[in-house]
Amino acid sequence: MEKPILSESQEDYLKEIFKLRELNLNVSMQDLANKLNVKPPSVTGMVKKLCAMNLVEHEPYKGVQLTETGEKIALEILRHHRLLELYLAKHLNYSWDEIHEEAERLEHVISEKFEAAIAELMDHPTHDPHGDPIPSADLVIPDSPELAPITLHKTGHQLTISRVMSQDKDILNLLSRLELIIGRKITIKGNESTGVRLKVNENQYLIPHSIAKLVWCHDDEKAD
């Protein structure tokens, strides 16, 4: 009674609405079309259907948002996705940039049993390999430390890389070659017009702002 059967497409819409809402204030039809790689008329059609199912609400030109039921489903899929990513990395030797694509397909087909089995095996983890929080079995998002992109942190401070806001293979590959991975301590040496100068281990890099703003860090020196 509680669980309507949704198509993979519908699940992806709900998940994407959730993720966009986490960032933006409101989610436009355009935003969804971009993220889901479909055209706006397709979004209109699907959002209409999801409205009818009471999974989303839509005020044209104002935004789409999830109902309580819709959010639960989104969190369920997100949990699948992030548990899978961690599982693939830890148990099947996938690299950072390979996990997203595989999880994107598997998330829709694993059973609750599969979900529970890998969660158990990994001792109920709270964050995936990108630093994204994994909703708990009862669909609560765990607290994360206070984070901000490198570009917003103070020069001179020591930071811990805690989350990477991209699933792009090339970006992730680049970051891991520069050792800019989750948990790494870095120091901002300076903010220049072309990018941010960082000290990573013994090395120094100038990374472009476009990359820097994707890397979210905790400030180890901040007192609060």
Place this chain on the structure above:
Amino acid sequence: MEKPILSESQEDYLKEIFKLRELNLNVSMQDLANKLNVKPPSVTGMVKKLCAMNLVEHEPYKGVQLTETGEKIALEILRHHRLLELYLAKHLNYSWDEIHEEAERLEHVISEKFEAAIAELMDHPTHDPHGDPIPSADLVIPDSPELAPITLHKTGHQLTISRVMSQDKDILNLLSRLELIIGRKITIKGNESTGVRLKVNENQYLIPHSIAKLVWCHDDEKAD
């Protein structure tokens, strides 16, 4: 060039044609409709499409069979399925009767990387938990010992259960409760009108023919 992209449905058709061909001489449209839980007109339509793709050949009233390309794809899916079944059983604590359903969905979405990873982890196994042979990475079916259903073996002989020809949850559950599992040694005590009397460990059972014929065994006493 070598790999057309097929729908899940199409993959299931190819797999089912392969499995039926292993048993029957020819595979009718009806057979396929039954196995795939669709109606005959749906089969006509899909077989026509698969013919056009050169994956199957069809002589009406005579049967459907796979082309070389079609067979390769069928074996690829079968490999996914059987590797997954074994993986679920060995690494995620699934029981005998739970693995099939999950593998049925996962088989279509795992990548070649995933396939390779679990094959490696399990040391390139040749048989799944039902005793079904797992096609190798280059799609060759491994040799199995000479097997026949319990119903065709000689009274008094000691047998080793080597393959179970069912994916039905209830049947598998029943069999495992009776300890009639892969690798178990049994002895046929007699063939009666209602069924076959077996000695399993220290116990004796009379199991109906309908069940007995699903359990395929190797004759440990046969000299050949």
Place this chain on the structure above:
DNA sequence: AAAAATATTTAGTTATAGCTAATAATATAT
């Protein structure tokens, strides 16, 4: 060789989820 039974196909329908081109509604800029 007909008749009956079985197997297969055709014709026409449905549902899902996309698309383009055109239209309408709203927001923004002048």
Place this chain on the structure above:
DNA sequence: ATATATTATTAGCTATAACTAAATATTTTT
């Protein structure tokens, strides 16, 4: 306030993969 740009929707089309009801072809039985 009006014009322009942006955003969203409608209308109509496509493809996939089912379905039912009816027609046709083949095999089997009498």
